[in-house]
Amino acid sequence: MTDSFDVVVVGAGSAGCTLAGRLAGRGVRTALVEAGAVVVPPDSTPIASLAATAPGHVLNWAYRATLCQGRECTVPRGRVLGGSGAINGGYFVRAVPADFADWGVPGWSYDDVLPYYRRLERDLDFCTSDRHGDAGPLRISRPSGRLRAATTDPFLAACLALGHPEEPDKNAGGPPGAGLIPTNAVDGRRVSAATAYLPPPWGNAEWKDALTVFGGTPVETLVLDGDRVTGVRVGGRTLHAAETVVTAGAVGTPALLQRSGIGPEDTLRAAGVAVAHELPGVGRGWSDHPAVFLPLRSGLPDPPADAVAAQAALNLDSGTDPAGDLEILLFAHPFAPGGPAHLMCAVQRPDSLGMLAITSPDHDDPPRLDFRYLRTTSDRHRMRAAVRIAAEILRAAGWDRAGPDDGGPAGWELGNDTRLDGWIRDHLTTSVHLSGSAAMGSGPDAVVDAGLRVHGLAGLRVADTSVLPRAPRRGPAATAIMIGERAADLVCGIEGEHRA
Ligand SMILES: Cc1cc2nc3c(=O)[nH]c(=O)nc-3n(C[C@H](O)[C@H](O)[C@H](O)COP(=O)(O)OP(=O)(O)OC[C@H]3O[C@@H](n4cnc5c(N)ncnc54)[C@H](O)[C@@H]3O)c2cc1C
Numbered sequence: 001m002t003d004s005f006d007v008v009v010v011g012a013g014s015a016g017c018t019l020a021g022r023l024a025g026r027g028v029r030t031a032l033v034e035a036g037a038v039v040v041p042p043d044s045t046p047i048a049s050l051a052a053t054a055p056g057h058v059l060n061w062a063y064r065a066t067l068c069q070g071r072e073c074t075v076p077r078g079r080v081l082g083g084s085g086a087i088n089g090g091y092f093v094r095a096v097p098a099d100f101a102d103w104g105v106p107g108w109s110y111d112d113v114l115p116y117y118r119r120l121e122r123d124l125d126f127c128t129s130d131r132h133g134d135a136g137p138l139r140i141s142r143p144s145g146r147l148r149a150a151t152t153d154p155f156l157a158a159c160l161a162l163g164h165p166e167e168p169d170k171n172a173g174g175p176p177g178a179g180l181i182p183t184n185a186v187d188g189r190r191v192s193a194a195t196a197y198l199p200p201p202w203g204n205a206e207w208k209d210a211l212t213v214f215g216g217t218p219v220e221t222l223v224l225d226g227d228r229v230t231g232v233r234v235g236g237r238t239l240h241a242a243e244t245v246v247t248a249g250a251v252g253t254p255a256l257l258q259r260s261g262i263g264p265e266d267t268l269r270a271a272g273v274a275v276a277h278e279l280p281g282v283g284r285g286w287s288d289h290p291a292v293f294l295p296l297r298s299g300l301p302d303p304p305a306d307a308v309a310a311q312a313a314l315n316l317d318s319g320t321d322p323a324g325d326l327e328i329l330l331f332a333h334p335f336a337p338g339g340p341a342h343l344m345c346a347v348q349r350p351d352s353l354g355m356l357a358i359t360s361p362d363h364d365d366p367p368r369l370d371f372r373y374l375r376t377t378s379d380r381h382r383m384r385a386a387v388r389i390a391a392e393i394l395r396a397a398g399w400d401r402a403g404p405d406d407g408g409p410a411g412w413e414l415g416n417d418t419r420l421d422g423w424i425r426d427h428l429t430t431s432v433h434l435s436g437s438a439a440m441g442s443g444p445d446a447v448v449d450a451g452l453r454v455h456g457l458a459g460l461r462v463a464d465t466s467v468l469p470r471a472p473r474r475g476p477a478a479t480a481i482m483i484g485e486r487a488a489d490l491v492c493g494i495e496g497e498h499r500a
Contacts, residue, residue, distance in 0.1 A: 013083020016247030018484025021197030024211035036079035038215030065369035082192025095472030098323030149303035149332035176315035176324030188306025254283035281445035283356035289431035438466035463487035
């Protein structure tokens with residue numbers, strides 16, 4: 001087997017599979033290198049099953065993390081062909097125009113990326129709209145018929161009754177409101193970028209010879225020759241490439257860069273890694289959506305086992321963000337298996353920023369993750385607002401607490417900021433939407449430029465959710481695939497050509 005390729009893609013997740021499939025489809029000799037398994041066990045594909053999110057599951061990196069002072073947790077990330085998209089919830093919503101405007105990266109306005117969002121999808125509900133695609137690899141639909149949970153319409157009705165506007169298509173780039181969640185699940189099964197872009201066994205007959213997939217192969221470090229990256233180190237061998245694209249996800253990517261000597265000097269020295277190229281923003285200044293769950297009362301009808309959990313959401317403005325800095329998401333199945341169905345209340349545009357640092361040069365040692373959630377007054381204010389609005393929705397739908405021990409906040413907690421802050425801290429979790437750990441831009445903390453090239457190094461790009469300067473106001477799964485699509489054009493130098 002050859003060790004030389006045109007492009008090595010590190011990490012076969014949402015962005016990596018998309019990129020590798022598109023490159024190989026154009027005849028680019030591509031190696032796709034994945035740390036996890038390349039065969040997805042069938043029991044992990046039912047969309048309602050979040051079994052692989054449990055710590056210890058073979059498809060899950062399960063990183064230990066600190067969410068805020070005194071609150072530790074284990075954060076799931078996909079470790080398998082398809083990456084986090086192979087174990088996620090199937091909520092498939094684009095970032096909103098204001099996200100791209102806030103990031104302010106030339107060439108990355110909403111209008112610039114819309115062709116890529118369209119190219120990846122076949123939207124069954126809105127295919128005649130010029131905002132949507134009708135021929136992409138991912139089939140997008142919204143809960144309907146048998147697969148719409150009995151709680152979904154009452155949730156939407158309660159939102160409207162409380163005066164919140166409707167958002168009929170959450171992928172139209174319009175103002176926030178209440179509406180159904182688009183999903184990429186099909187027939188009750190999870191469809192990852194691997195399923196969509198790399199048909200088994202990894203490619204179409206016309207182009208699969210251009211693609212080599214390495215499974216169970218963690219990339220230990222990048223190989224540098226001066227200021228040029230020439231390939232990657234895996235299990236005592238080097239894979240050489242004219243170009244290396246790191247798509248190891250928002251945890252794996254900064255960890256690999258740091259292990260390779262690319263990152264903040266103090267972090268590298270503390271971990272015992274020689275500094276090859278100082279870039280202060282690697283692993284710093286990222287964000288994610290802090291969240292808490294409010295349970296629905298017991299006794300409501302269970303949804304069908306093959307229905308998606310995340311059925312509908314209210315996106316709204318806490319008072320300072322017309323594009324919607326809060327999300328209240330109806331989970332018809334519980335996120336954590338075994339519990340009650342619930343509303344997930346999340347701050348979608350947090351100000352608090354996290355830190356990631358490797359602790360040694362060894363690729364087997366997991367990085368340290370410090371989310372630093374709810375550090376700012378504004379974030380605590382937003383989180384309280386989300387919980388109180390969710391409690392109003394529960395009341396309006398007739399789903400509020402059945403008893404004092406159902407796990408939700410009591411009236412005396414909801415009515416008092418200090419007590420509610422305490423309840424939130426005790427129940428705090430993460431949406432698992434980490435973004436921005438190798439951010440795109442031109443400032444001192446930027447890691448990649450608008451072409452996704454790592455500043456100051458030749459032959460190296462990053463193309464995954466690490467590059468988003470902040471977590472988008474909606475979940476990042478759709479945006480990760482959009483980045484993979486766009487990276488394929490950038491690598492091939494055909495920016496502006498939007499068709500496959
Ligand atoms: C449990 C869970 C539920 C989620 N639910 C949703 C949802 O419903 N909707 C939504 O919008 N978002 C959701 N997300 C987030 C979303 O799925 C991710 O943000 C997105 O898939 C990230 O894509 P990515 O390409 O950046 O990284 P990933 O898809 O995580 O891919 C990274 C890949 O790189 C591999 N890798 C890492 N390090 C190395 C290395 N050194 N060598 C080789 N390979 C390596 C990993 O094993 C992985 O396969 C969820 C995430 C999780 C974990």
